[in-house]
Amino acid sequence: MNFSRLIKNCSIPSRWLLANNIRYQSSSAAQNLIQVDINEETGVSVVSLNRKPVNSLSLELFKDFCGVMDDLEREKVRGMVLKSSCDNVFSSGLDITELYPNPSEERFEAFWLWFQESWLKLYASSFPTVAFVNGHAPAGGCVFAISCEYRLMLPYYKIGLNEAPVGIVATEWVMNSLRAVLPGKNAERLLTSGRLLDTQEAFDIGLIDQIVNNEEEAMARSEEFFATFDNVPKLARALTKQVYRKNDLNQLIKNRSSDAKQFLNHILRPETQKIIGSYFKSLKDRKKD
Numbered sequence: 001m002n003f004s005r006l007i008k009n010c011s012i013p014s015r016w017l018l019a020n021n022i023r024y025q026s027s028s029a030a031q032n033l034i035q036v037d038i039n040e041e042t043g044v045s046v047v048s049l050n051r052k053p054v055n056s057l058s059l060e061l062f063k064d065f066c067g068v069m070d071d072l073e074r075e076k077v078r079g080m081v082l083k084s085s086c087d088n089v090f091s092s093g094l095d096i097t098e099l100y101p102n103p104s105e106e107r108f109e110a111f112w113l114w115f116q117e118s119w120l121k122l123y124a125s126s127f128p129t130v131a132f133v134n135g136h137a138p139a140g141g142c143v144f145a146i147s148c149e150y151r152l153m154l155p156y157y158k159i160g161l162n163e164a165p166v167g168i169v170a171t172e173w174v175m176n177s178l179r180a181v182l183p184g185k186n187a188e189r190l191l192t193s194g195r196l197l198d199t200q201e202a203f204d205i206g207l208i209d210q211i212v213n214n215e216e217e218a219m220a221r222s223e224e225f226f227a228t229f230d231n232v233p234k235l236a237r238a239l240t241k242q243v244y245r246k247n248d249l250n251q252l253i254k255n256r257s258s259d260a261k262q263f264l265n266h267i268l269r270p271e272t273q274k275i276i277g278s279y280f281k282s283l284k285d286r287k288k289d
């Protein structure tokens with residue numbers, strides 16, 4: 001992967017992104033884990049997460065997402081709307097089968113590095129980004145949403161970072177992305193309680209920007225958001241965003257391999273495996289009730 005393309009013409013040196021020297025290789029073209037639809041008239045790209053049934057985030061999905069982000073940077077799209085093509089779920093977060101039972105070190109490290117990479121590409125994208133949260137967005141699903149610049153959400157779904165209740169501490173770059181969206185005390189409360197908020201609650205505290213009732217409305221609101229930048233030179237907009245987000249980006253860029261190692265150690269601890277295992281079992285059992 002050519003990381004220097006990631007932050008084009010930007011003041012964040014691309015050498016920082018080369019730290020792990022990982023390469024993009026489309027892993028799953030046949031599975032079509034990400035669908036991309038570019039509207040030639042408006043220049044807006046609609047990117048749909050498409051890993052049925054609940055868009056759990058796997059290594060292959062992260063790799064494909066990074067490839068798509070590279071393509072959109074190359075195409076110089078006017079804006080991106082990120083949504084789901086699964087019914088009722090935006091994304092159910094990290095694929096728990098990547099974490100349990102006892103993943104191999106090699107697979108987990110690759111998984112985590114591509115998760116980081118996806119976040120870096122989304123958080124630092126030169127084009128404006130909207131998350132259309134058209135379903136539940138717990139944990140890693142919420143991370144995707146808060147990494148975009150603007151959030152629209154359908155009613156009656158849940159969003160939040162529910163790591164703490166299952167004994168897990170969200171990593172610092174995730175906390176930083178939340179802090180960038182919510183005023184400090186609300187961000188801390190959301191993280192420490194691990195509560196999933198319904199759409200109205202999420203709107204009331206500012207986690208999402210607008211509630212929309214259907215996809216048509218979401219596309220119209222996205223268009224309005226993108227139009228606010230029509231008279232701003234693209235490069236100035238991109239650099240302003242990237243410099244504004246630079247501290248958050250640097251926190252991860254400087255610590256990528258230690259962040260991966262730290263989470264590998266955490267995930268492989270027998271206590272953590274036990275917690276994740278019983279959480280996963282409870283998810284499966286819920287269906288039987």
Ligand SMILES: CCCCC/C=C\C/C=C\CC/C=C/CC(=O)SCCNC(=O)CCNC(=O)[C@H](O)C(C)(C)COP(=O)(O)OP(=O)(O)OC[C@H]1O[C@@H](n2cnc3c(N)ncnc32)[C@H](O)[C@@H]1OP(=O)(O)O
Pocket residue numbers: 053054056057088089091092093094095096097099136138139140141143162163166168169170171174263276279283284287
């Ligand atoms: C828990 C360990 C976390 C370890 C994290 C480590 C570090 C944290 C650091 C950084 C922060 C960012 C990372 C966050 C961590 C995560 O994202 S972990 C994943 C957390 N996700 C959840 O808690 C959501 C779990 N899912 C649900 O609540 C529901 O599935 C849903 C999304 C609300 C949808 O409900 P619905 O009724 O429509 O569907 P089902 O529940 O029947 O699910 C269908 C099918 O899919 C399986 N499944 C659901 N979610 C996941 C998942 N995340 N990974 C793998 N598989 C999943 C579910 O078990 C069903 O399977 P089936 O019974 O075999 O059909």
